[in-house]
Each structure stands twice: as structure tokens, then as C-alpha cells.
Amino acid sequence: MHIWGLREMLLxxxxxxxxxxxxxxxxxxxxxxxEGEFVCFVGPNGVGKSTTTLAxxxxxxxxxxxxxxxxxxxxxxxxETIVSKGIALVPEGRRIFGRMSVRENLVVASGVxxxxxxxxxxxDRILELFPILRQRFESPAGFxxxxxxxxxxxxxxxxxxxxxxxxxxxxxxxxxxYVELVYETFSRIRSEGVTLLIVEQSVRRALKYxxxxxxxxxxxxxxxxxxxxxxxxxxxxxxxxxxxxxx
Amino acid sequence: xxxxSLKLLFPGLGLIAILVFAxxxxxxxxxxxxxxxxxxxxxxMIMVIALSIFVGNSGVISFGHVTFALVxxxxxxxxxxxxSIRGVFMPGLPxxxxxxxxxxxxxxxxxxxxxxxxxxxxxxxxxxxSSVAASIALLSLLFVFKTIYENWGxxxxxxxxxxxxxxxxxxxxxxIWVALTITVAQTYMRSAHGLRLRAAREDEVAARAAGIVVWxxxxxxxxxxxxxxxxxxxxxxxxxxxxxxxxxLAQHDFPHxxxxxxxxxxSLTGAVIGALAxxxxxxxxxxxxxxxxxxxxxCRSHRGCRRLHxxxxxY
Numbered sequence: 001m002h003i004w005g006l007r008e009m010l011l012x013x014x015x016x017x018x019x020x021x022x023x024x025x026x027x028x029x030x031x032x033x034x035e036g037e038f039v040c041f042v043g044p045n046g047v048g049k050s051t052t053t054l055a056x057x058x059x060x061x062x063x064x065x066x067x068x069x070x071x072x073x074x075x076x077x078x079x080e081t082i083v084s085k086g087i088a089l090v091p092e093g094r095r096i097f098g099r100m101s102v103r104e105n106l107v108v109a110s111g112v113x114x115x116x117x118x119x120x121x122x123x124d125r126i127l128e129l130f131p132i133l134r135q136r137f138e139s140p141a142g143f144x145x146x147x148x149x150x151x152x153x154x155x156x157x158x159x160x161x162x163x164x165x166x167x168x169x170x171x172x173x174x175x176x177x178y179v180e181l182v183y184e185t186f187s188r189i190r191s192e193g194v195t196l197l198i199v200e201q202s203v204r205r206a207l208k209y210x211x212x213x214x215x216x217x218x219x220x221x222x223x224x225x226x227x228x229x230x231x232x233x234x235x236x237x238x239x240x241x242x243x244x245x246x247x
Numbered sequence: 248x249x250x251x252s253l254k255l256l257f258p259g260l261g262l263i264a265i266l267v268f269a270x271x272x273x274x275x276x277x278x279x280x281x282x283x284x285x286x287x288x289x290x291x292m293i294m295v296i297a298l299s300i301f302v303g304n305s306g307v308i309s310f311g312h313v314t315f316a317l318v319x320x321x322x323x324x325x326x327x328x329x330x331s332i333r334g335v336f337m338p339g340l341p342x343x344x345x346x347x348x349x350x351x352x353x354x355x356x357x358x359x360x361x362x363x364x365x366x367x368x369x370x371x372x373x374x375x376x377s378s379v380a381a382s383i384a385l386l387s388l389l390f391v392f393k394t395i396y397e398n399w400g401x402x403x404x405x406x407x408x409x410x411x412x413x414x415x416x417x418x419x420x421x422x423i424w425v426a427l428t429i430t431v432a433q434t435y436m437r438s439a440h441g442l443r444l445r446a447a448r449e450d451e452v453a454a455r456a457a458g459i460v461v462w463x464x465x466x467x468x469x470x471x472x473x474x475x476x477x478x479x480x481x482x483x484x485x486x487x488x489x490x491x492x493x494x495x496l497a498q499h500d501f502p503h504x505x506x507x508x509x510x511x512x513x514s515l516t517g518a519v520i521g522a523l524a525x526x527x528x529x530x531x532x533x534x535x536x537x538x539x540x541x542x543x544x545x546c547r548s549h550r551g552c553r554r555l556h557x558x559x560x561x562y
Binding site for chain 1: 439442443445446449450452453454455456457458459460461
């Protein structure tokens, strides 16, 4: 495992470039996430945050650069293989299986690791995190509220027992009470040793929950720092809208 | 608890009960024509339900399943047909098959297993393709096998029909196989494998992000489906005691394949009712071709009007 600064890195991204046709969405992106860290990627729409998460999860393949997870390169690896290596993605828009019940949504994801007993234990632990899902266990997932669907999407990802959980815009379209609930859950998941990479548009929320924040502009990280340090700065709004400078 | 268990048994148990009831009613009426229509419907039902195991759960349309019927039909014929003159029809058969006299049920199971093996080999490649590409590849598979079987005269008698096959399908035999196919289809649909495949049909990227290996799940459904796709039953029914490449891809089978793709795409009940409806329409039209007594007169339609049931394919 490589050493990035002084900490061991779980995820290392170097010189990443992703193109949609001829249009570059992410350019020369380099960052690392240490084991157990809670990192937020922040920025307005269209700056490459979601594309970065899709590349990490193997949904899109980079044109250049490398992604290493737990010391192993991920280039050309299939999505499902990446899941089995320990990266779980909760994509934007939740993408639950709406025609299936909550139980069935969870069953489909529970075949990744371990035998029946272990799966049952993992499911029980996850249902403790999301008690509403236990109440709606046999309800069609498509009938759940947005907040409940988001919890289901996160629960489904957690059933694969990831080392790194990647969540794309978990607060999108959610009532404020659900947003708080979802982020409280992230804190609890993190306390169990899961590393978190969250894409978020709200700087305030990122400052409240994350250890480290990466501000993105035009496919690049323009500012990166620990939350306590960034909280002292007064120019975050300018950085967010692309007018600030990287330290 | 009891209601939960009963819920698990439906709709499969309900469908089987309805079909048993229909069979009893038909036998009670004692009409040979009705018995024929119901037996034919049941034979088609096996085909439609088997196809819906793959098509209904994966969303991949397959006109190529007839390949497995072809493979299965000949594999069965090699074991059961006319042992005294088998060498005349198919002189290229290995010695141990040439003089074998295999019991029909064992031959049917062996033939289904051979079809399943072909499905494994073909599926290992085809199931990795995207859904439209997989559909085209499956149809191509059918044409490849049909061409080989039509031209490998020493093993298949080429364009000729293989005659002298034992006839053993009746209403009850067909009903038992329908019940078995429904049970397997329902068990599969409710299994983790069935759920994973339906999840992939709904949203492939989300399914893969949940750790589902889509091609593997498709392959499992494909092989089960190939095993139960019992086309040969139709030969036995419609062309008693013979089989041949020319009977494959018969035009009146397409409504059933279409039915499996359309009505069987989302539910087992749809597949069963669809097969029953198509076979009934065909039966009624055939009856009119032969002449039906209505009131004091006899109503008779032009020959070939049974082909009108092909329209149900487009519905």
C-alpha cells in the first residue's frame, strides 16, 4: 500500500482524465483517500464530480491516468468485480429497483460475500441502521418516499460489505429532515470503519460532516483541505463558483 | 403464517388447479376435439413458460430457443426411433446409439440435458452481449443449427422426416409437464437468482453496482429455459410419430413465441393465459375449417383460415 503524505491510502487516483467523446469531463485529477476517511467532493453541476465517482466504481473507463484501490489497479475492471473488491456505489437518483419490494431489493445485493448466516447477520445490522426499511420490508420500493428510497439505496450498497462507499448526491431531492438523517447514518457507517466518498453540492453540509473536502471546477480539483482548516476560510463561495484560487 | 405460505404457492398452484379443472371438464364432456385443443394448448404452454423463464426475467427477446427444441428433438429421436431401421435413416450414428432402445422418459430427459449443455456452451458467449445483440445472436444460432442439421444427412436424415417415434403425450402427461414447468418457473422467479436477473432487466448498471454478475444470471435462466423448452411435444401432437428440420420454425409457432415475449414478459399468469388463448383461437378456427353445426345449418370457412391466428402474433 502506498503512502500519501503520512497516511496509508485506500484509494489513489493519479492523472485521471475522462472524456465523453471528445469532450473532457475530468482532467488530470489526482487525489487520495485514506482508510476510514470521510471525504466530500463539492462543486456546482457539470464540474466532473459524478464522473469521478463513476470512474472509481468502474462504470466509465478513464482515457488516461490510474486508479488504485487497496494497492491494486482498477483499470479495465468490471463494475461487479470492483464491488467484490470492496467499492460500493450509490448512484445519483438512487436507482432502486422500483418494481421490487424492499426485501427483494436487499436480497439481490446480498449474494456478494459469505454464506447464509453471515448474510443474515449483515442484513440485520443494516436494518438496525435503517429501521424504516424493516417496517416497509414487503412494500414495493417504488412506493417509498424519496428519503426512504435513498436509505434503501445506501442499505443495498452496504450489503456488499464495502471498504469504500461512494455516494453521488445523497441529498438530491430530499426533505431537510431526511438529509440530516442520511448524513447521521453516514457518520455511523464511518464509525464502523467504512471509508466514505460523498458527492455533495452543499458546502455547509460538507463542512459539518466530512474530514476533508475537495472543491472541483472544470474537471479539476481547485481546492482541497481538511474541514477545520477550510472552515476558517472566507473565500469558499468564490472557490465554489470558480473565482477562487488553489492554495 | 398459513396465509403467507399460501401466498408463496400462488399464482403457480392456482394456475395448476385451473388447468386440472379444465382437463377434468374436457374429459367429462368427452369431446375429442376439445381434448385435442387443450392438449395442444398445454404443449404450447410448456414452451411459453420455459421461454418466459429466460425472456420474462432477463428482458432479452429470444427467437433462438427453437435451437434447443431442434437439438432436443433429434437427441430424443436418436434414442427412441425405429431401432430396426435407424441405421437406414441415420447411418452416421455411433454404434452404441444405433442399436440402443432407451425408454422414452429417459430419452426425453437425456435430450433435455443435451439441449441444456448446448445452451451452456452458446450462452457462455451470447449472454455477455447487450440485450439487442444477444437477441440477434440467438436468432443466428438457430439458423446455424438448422443449416447444420438439415445438411448432416447421415445423422439427421437431412430434409426428410424421421418417422416411427413413439407417441406418448396425452392430456395428463402434458398436464404433468406443465405443472412441473410452472413450479420450476415460479421457484426460479422467487429465488435470489431470479430476483437478480429481474433487477438487471430493470436497471443493468444499478444491478452491476449491487454486485450482480449479469451474464452469469442470464446464463442460469437460459439453461433452465433451454432444458424445459419442449418443442418436440408439438411434433408428437401435430405430426404424430415424426420429426424433422422442416417442422422447426413452423409459422404457427411464432404467435406462441411472440406471446411469451409479450404476455410472459412480466408474469407467469400472462404466459399461461396467452398460450391458452392462442391455442384456443387456432382450435376454433380449425373447427370452422372443418365445419361447425350452428342451428340447422353447417358453417364452414375457407381452408387455411386457421392461419388467421397468426394475427395474434402482431397483437
